[in-house]
Amino acid sequence: MATAGVSISREEELRRHLAQVNDPELDEPVTEMGFVERAQVKADGSVEIDFRLPTYWCSPNFAYLMLDGIRKALDGLSWSPAYRVRLHDHMFAEEVNRGIEAGKTFGQIFGELSGDQDLESLRETFRVKAFKRRQEAVLCGLRRHGLTDREILGMDLAALDVVRFEPGEAARQMPRYRAALLERFPGRRPQDPVFVTCEGAGIPTSALNAYLAELRGVRINMEFNGALCRGLKHTRYKETDVVDGEPTLVDFILDRVPERATQTLT
Incomplete structure (x- = not known):
């Protein structure tokens, strides 16, 4: 029962944190937009996120901003879990997912793909x-x-x-x-x-x-x-x-x- 209670508490905390991540262009939570298709706390406490955008060609800049927000949300979880975030069906999904697996920050991935574009602007x-x-x-x-x-x-x-x-x-x-x-x-x-x-x-x-x-x-x-x-x-x-x-x-x-x-x- 204690383990089940901890799991439920962690799942609720995960949902709260993800709900604070907005689509930057729309100022709406990515959870309400339906972009987070799966958010799961595994038995070992790790977290898996499946993320999908409306089109294959959605601006990679916008995608990276949202994924960076998800990364920060996961870093803020109270139990500091290991996590895996997967972007699906996007023209830069392979590069983004490979960068995550290699331990790169989203800022590093963005810089490699965008050249001189100013993310902060x-x-x-x-x-x-x-x-x-x-x-x-x-x-x-x-x-x-x-x-x-x-x-x-x-x-x-x-x-x-x-x-x-x-x-x-x-x-x-x-x-x-x-x-x-x-x-x-x-x-x-x-x-x-x-x-x-x-x-x-x-x-x-x-x-x-x-x-x-x-x-x-x-x-x-x-x-x-x-x-x-x-x-x-x-x-x-x-x-x-x-x-x-x-x-x-x-x-x-x-x-x-x-x-x-x-x-x-x-």
């Missing part, structure tokens, strides 16, 4: 998009909560932390936005405004509508790409039947885009 691009998407959800949620624009833009961390949203996107994104804010601006004082641009500039009340329009554009693009990724993966691995050949882009949009994303397109 790519990370920053995605951090900015995630910051904006999370911030938009919270700002809109506070407006629906009945606060004025002046009240919202004057909020500090203490004021934000007492807000209780109904279940939904604002409630989901608020702790994620808070984390992104403190990660981006680690020297932020408790009394500083919590709503600033990704460069740290204040947002004038008169400019909030225009600012939200910019954030909305970022969010719609990310949601649309996310819907396509889900549809591509769903169809590629034959979770549904495809009639009369391969589905088209229109099929994905009409049949598989989530309701919220569909509403933004109409």
Whole structure:
């Protein structure tokens, strides 16, 4: 019983850690996107992960960022297990998997395959998009909560932390936005405004509508790409039947885009 209890506890911890790894382009957990097809704690405590992306040609840069996130998640497990991560059905799967088996870091693998590409610059691009998407959800949620624009833009961390949203996107994104804010601006004082641009500039009340329009554009693009990724993966691995050949882009949009994303397109 003790062994079974330890196994269950480790499996739960593994799931929690993997759920913190995001698709960098979409700012959605790789577990929710369905990219982690198997995550298993073996009897000896080691961990095996099978990872699969929507297409054979998914950007290798994005793949490496996610795999690097998985590596860090596994390194953070409390029992420090040996682990094996396998990327399947990708044009660089062989190189990535061989590099892992040889004990190379993902950064080393990326450098060998990409030449002079700047991985950190790519990370920053995605951090900015995630910051904006999370911030938009919270700002809109506070407006629906009945606060004025002046009240919202004057909020500090203490004021934000007492807000209780109904279940939904604002409630989901608020702790994620808070984390992104403190990660981006680690020297932020408790009394500083919590709503600033990704460069740290204040947002004038008169400019909030225009600012939200910019954030909305970022969010719609990310949601649309996310819907396509889900549809591509769903169809590629034959979770549904495809009639009369391969589905088209229109099929994905009409049949598989989530309701919220569909509403933004109409």
